[in-house]
Amino acid sequence: MTDRIRTDVAHNARVWNHWLGGKDNYPVDRAVGDHVTGLYPSIGEVARADRAFLGRAVEFLAGEAGVRQFLDIGTGLPTVDNTHEVAQRSAPDARIVYVDNDPIVLAHARALLTSSTGGTTEYLDADAHDPDGIVRAVEPTLDLHKPVAVMMLGILNFVMDTDEARAIVRTLMDAVPSGSYLVLTHPTLELGGEGNEDAMRFWNENATPPITARSGAEFASFLEGLEVLEPGIVSCSRWRHDVAREIRFPQVAQFGAVARKP
Template sequence: MVRETDRLIRTDVPHSARIWNYWLGGQDFYEVDRIAGESGTSVFPDIGVMARQSRRFLIRVVRYIAAEAGIRQFLDIGTGLPTMQNTHEVAQGVAPESKIVYVDNDPLVLAHARALLVNTTDEGVTALIEADFHDPDQIIIEARNILNFNKPVAVLFMGVLGHARTWDDVLRITGTLIDAIPSGSYFAMYEGTTEDSRLVRLQEYYAKTGAVPYYVRTVDQIREVFKNLELVEPGVVPVNRWHIDGTEIEDESAAWGGVGRKL
């Protein structure tokens, strides 16, 4: 396995995590990412809104799983660059004893995560493992060193499966992880969808920039991932329509997601 120390952080090629950070209003990006981000905004002016909607979806999902479902173990795959109210902060804010394992394999993400993704409580655990989400078996092996897979686990894929090479890969990855967690566990995901043609054009634009490709999915494809799970109401919906807390007032999001419980 190629580890972080064996790879260089490329500052001459736009990177999806850094572009996303730019759209979120963060500061962890380079000039090449800002240029790519602004070019993307010219194709899809609402991409920044969608990024913020997606982040608030993650916060509501983690809060629901911790507070309403009582889950105390989280496996957040495809961490991305840390921002405000990360998974461990939300979960440990509800239940201080929560254990969170983040997974990523990007060297910049790993460097920032090791510095910023630290426990907010004495009782909890916050850990980071370096792994590629295309290798779910390796993720499970390493996560078992920290999480107890005999007890319910919440698996999160927040906007990262668009980087999977094929749809068959998405089903293989998610299926492997869902099979590994016990009954009573939860699975949550969102992805950009074909519901907005501007997002499809943005996908086509970034395919030409040298950034890691991102493939938008159909809503039916996202629903397929949940086919063997009990969907939490209101099901697979635009992210700003899931458990609305009064802050979601924008037009319907192009990102759709949901939460399912393993029976």
């Protein structure tokens, strides 16, 4: 595993961890992350708003929607209120499969593989570019005959080709039954994110993996054939937020949505 870890090139999972105030990163990650912040000062707000959106979405799905299975693709490094922790607070019997292929994340798998007594948490070392492989590997932890919440927060932006990104989503959603959900976030140059263009260019020249922003129309195309829940496609900080959270997390240039498979 260690031969897969590059400490001389910034990596998204570690830079994201830095933006969230974590310590699981290297000097190169902090240097690139700080330079991106200089180009796009609100990136830290984006990271925190994305994490808060995850909490609200999972709380809704495990609670009001009654979902008991979660497939979290692009897990990232563990932090507070990971998917299994939020889900199992509402539903101790919830079953969660985390998917990531970053060796640092894999090294921290023990921190993720903690579960309530009645539930299950597993970790899958796999690539989002291989959705068929993911589908084959999630069973028997997940029962694909029962509803699954497919979580893809900030991951499709690393699939540079939009047609391929759509195909990934279709493959995953075709594998789960009616009553399943898709949870997405994605960076954009809309919603006040125009300043992110220079930051993304710098990122693609100095870090890995490369990233792309998408428009609202492109984001909506990932949700075709699904029932988008209210309030629709919005800044992730504004998805079912309360007043206190609105003050803490102003609108950020990151689309968020939750949709149900009919």
